[in-house]
Every structure is written in C-alpha cells, then in structure tokens.
Amino acid sequence: MSTHSASTHVHNGTPAVDEKLLAALSTRERPTRPNPVQVSLTFGWRALLKIKHVPEQLFDVTMFPIMFTLMFTYLFGGALAGSPREYIQDLLPGILVLTVAMITMYTGLGINKDINKGVFDRFRSLPIWRPAVLVGALFGDVLRYTLASIIVIGLGLLLGFRPDGGALGVVAAVALLLVFAFSLSWVWTALGFLMRTEESLMAVSMMILFPLTFISNVFVDPSTMPGWLQAFVDVNPITHLSSASRGLMHGDVDTSQIGWVLLACVVFVAVFGPLTMRLFRKKE
C-alpha cells in the first residue's frame, strides 16, 4: 500500500551531502560583470576545449588543404604552366586563399548547431556582451585557419614552392588572409542564424562559396575569359586577396590590392556584423 501520493518527504541523502550542499549554497557573493574582452576570451577558451574534445572537427582543416593542393597542382600544372613545379609558384598562394575561404563556412555550421542546443539559451540568459559568443567562436576558428595555412604552405614547400618574398612575405600573406577569413566569417554567422537546418545552411553556403572562389584568378589568368566574367573576377575580393597573397609571398606586392582586401573586410564586418547581432536578438 504505497501508491500514496501524499507520502512525506524522506531524506535519502546522507547528512554529509546536505552539509556540503548547505555550504555550497550559502555563498551569496555577486561577481562584477566581466568586460567584453574577458567574455570573448572565455568563449575562445570554449572553442579550444571543443577542439580538444572533438578533434574530428579538424578533419576539414587538414584534409581539404591537402586534397586541394595535391589535386590542383598535378591536375592543371602540366597543362597550364608546363610543369607542376612551375604552376605551384603561382597556384599555392591562391590555393591557400581558396582553402581557407572554403573552411570559413564551418563557422556558420558551428553557430547553427549551438543555436539548436540548449546551451545557447543559457548564454542568452547571462548578463554578458552578446557578440562575445560569436567573437570567441571566431577566435577558435582563426586557430583552425592558421592550422590549415601551415598545412598548405608546408605541403607546398615539399612540392617545390619557393617564395621569393621569404618567410616574412609568407607570414604577411597569412596574416592578411586571417583578417579576411575573420571578416568573411560574419557572413556565415548571419546565415547560421537565418537558416533553420544544417542542411539548408550547407547548401546556401556552397552556392555562395563555389562561384566566389572559382570565378577568380586563383587557377588561371582571367585575360582569356569573356568580358562579363572578367568583370566579376575583377570585383571579386578573392581575386584581390589571391593577388595580394602572391605579391606578398613573392616580394612584389601591389599595395592597392591589400587596400582592396581590407576594404572588403570592413564591408563584410560592417554589414554582416550588425545583421548577425540583429538576428541574434530576434532569435527565439
């Protein structure tokens, strides 16, 4: 006869547990609100922890670069420049840009996954500077982009890539690329909020990325393309970035190319940053 719903509360916990509970709950300290930089760094730490626990997520930043570099060097090298070794001098800075631009897409997927999980609610219910959730995630992503860059350049050197601009030129090119990737990521964060499912987000991201990366000067000199296509190639920020990256690596950079890239970065952040935050606030 125990189906009684009015049974009185019975303490099952040992007294020791209750004392610990009492002690743990008795602190009523109220911490001071952390500043945006601290919060962003904390979210950056979260991104690192996630890489530590789910190392599979580095698959895209390791396999993509290796596959792209090998594939395009040997596929086009002989036909376009006489030999793969000739071709890679021009191709590698471009392939680096293409690879990193491609993997920025995963930023949106990460956000989209987070939103569909309860943890995002917890972040939203904290009294913190909200963009930090995204800025922190982007810190983690920049680390991934750096890793991808190291893989591409390392592999390139093995295949015979010899940058005339030296180590300094290569580092400068990677730095510019990271700034660009960080800025471009805001496009994906906005889409990450906008798209309901991972699948639709992936489809839309691909639809943007393929033309953006391939209709550029990464693989071939655009002078043989029809005029309308050249017009697109000329305004495509990927074109400017890969020109700037070639210039920096080979020591003959045209500073106006760097200017165009930075301008594109400012536009991406200025348009998609606020748009993302707007979507963030509206998200229910």
Added chain:
Amino acid sequence: MLIEEDTVPEPNSDLAVETSDLVKHFGDTRAVDGVDLKVPSGTVFGILGPNGAGKTTVVRMLATLLIPDAGHARVLGHDVVREADAVRSRVSLTGQFASVDEDLTGLENLILLARLLGISKTRSRERAAELLDAFGLEDAADRQVKKYSGGMRRRIDIAASILATPDVLFLDEPTTGLDPRSRNQVWDIVRVLVAGGTTVLLTTQYLDEADQLANRIAVVDHGKVIAEGTSGELKASVGSGAVHVRLRDAGQRPEAERVLTERLGTEVYLEHDPVALTARSADAGRVSGAISELTASGIAVAEFSLGQPSLDEVFLALTGHPAEENDEETEEAA
C-alpha cells in the same frame, strides 16, 4: 486614510515576479493567453499544468529568452523587455532540457559559466569543484556531459544555475524523469536556496511536487491560469481527498465501480490504468466499509490508499476534463 493604497500601479517590492495579461502566440497557437502572476519574494511558486499548457513559454519570457506579444512582466521590479540586462544579472534559468555544453566536461562547463559571470579564474575552479562535490558529481567532473545520465545532467544543469546565487531561480520541470532519490536531492536544493532568501519559480506536472515545495501554486491550462492558491486551497476546491483502488483483475472493474459508487455515494473515476479506480472521499469509515464490501463480493483488491487528489483529479474538478486529453485538444485547435 488607506483607500488609495490598492489602486497604485507601482511595482510592488515584495513581489519577485509580477505579470499582467502576458500573451505569447506561436502562429495560431495561443501558448500563453493572458497570464497574471504574483510571486512573493522569498517563496517557492509552482506553475502546475499538463503538456502544452504554456509553462515553458511563461518561464522563457520571464527569463528574457522570449519577448511577450502583449502584457507586462516584471522580475525584481525590472521590466523583462526594457530592462532585460538588469533581470539577467539577478536571475537564473534551468530549462526543461539540458542547457550545458554536451561536448565539455562537467567541470569545464561550470568553470566556463563561472568565468562568464565574472568570477575570477581561481575562484571559478574552487566554486566549480565545490558545487560538483555538493551535487555528488565529483567522480564525473572530468567526463563529457553527453556521457552523463539523465539525473546527472539535471544536477549539473542546476549547479550551473547557482554558480552565483541568483535572487530568482526559474526551474522548468526540474524533476521530470528523475528517480526518487535524485528528485529528493533537487527538492533539498530548492529548500536550501529558499532558506537563503532566493525566490524559486518552478513548473511541474506533479501536484505532489508542487504540494511538497510550493507556497503557492498556479494551475495553468491552454495558456490560462485556471486556479491559483496554496495547495490546501486547491485541494479544498477539488474535494478533500481521494481513495485510490487497484484491482488484481481488470475484468472486475465495472463491478468494483458499481460497488464503490454505491457505498461512497460519490462519482468514481476510471483511471487510464485498466485496474485502477479513484473516488473522491475523505471519510475513512466509509472507505473501509467500501473496501470490505469489494472483498466480500469476490473482487480481489491488490492495494488501496487514501491520499491527495492527483493532478488528473484537480484538472477534472477545475476544467471538467482530465489532464491527458489536453494534448489532443491543443493539436485539434492548432
């Protein structure tokens, strides 16, 4: 001299939560349909309702996660829309479903959230360890939360909500799916917090739980508060008590129903469980008479008990329909 006192619409400082005519629609679904609540500071307030009643939606609006379509809500005197940040810095929410990062360990989750609250690095570690210990999770500290059991998730989730003791804690169905031991632990946590001055607003589907914990209870159905009061008041409105009978043989239920109706002189309710019957009656004498009669007429009684009315009975009394039917009705209406 005190005539005007009642008409002043100023926020009441004795109320931790105050809502007026709160409304939230999702498409055609009126999830919350004009809810008025007054939760006195330092008390436990229970929102009791079946699936789809709108409990989660109310709590999410109060925790600033959802913006109401109409009406007002104040938490600790701050408007949840216009002063959302002020509300966020003093409340915590433990949602219905786990809201910690499943990929991270329990310890990492607590440190992460402590850091986000502005607690220093060393203190965050201490606090995380202290709470894991107090919640019996010290052995699971370095395990990813996705490998936790349901009860452990619930506890880490609550621990995450009290890293800095909140002034108001929202708990959305904190014990659904927990075993009795874990449930008692959660109840203990609530009691200790309230003793320390925190106001707790919890939602539940169990009258029993609301009865054990809450000073006041609001019963919600279809987005509306259909009754509000202390558990004593609610039970009084339902009827003093109930007798629950379980038979050995489902085939004997019609006969048992006839005997009970006759002997108790009240309506007998057939539970979903095919061997169970419930009748409203507090008269122990009559009940024992009725049980003897059942046995005498050859009906095998597996067990019987006298107890409080269940949520089903509260619903039956307040709305005229049992709680379970709600889901279908909501779907039909949508």
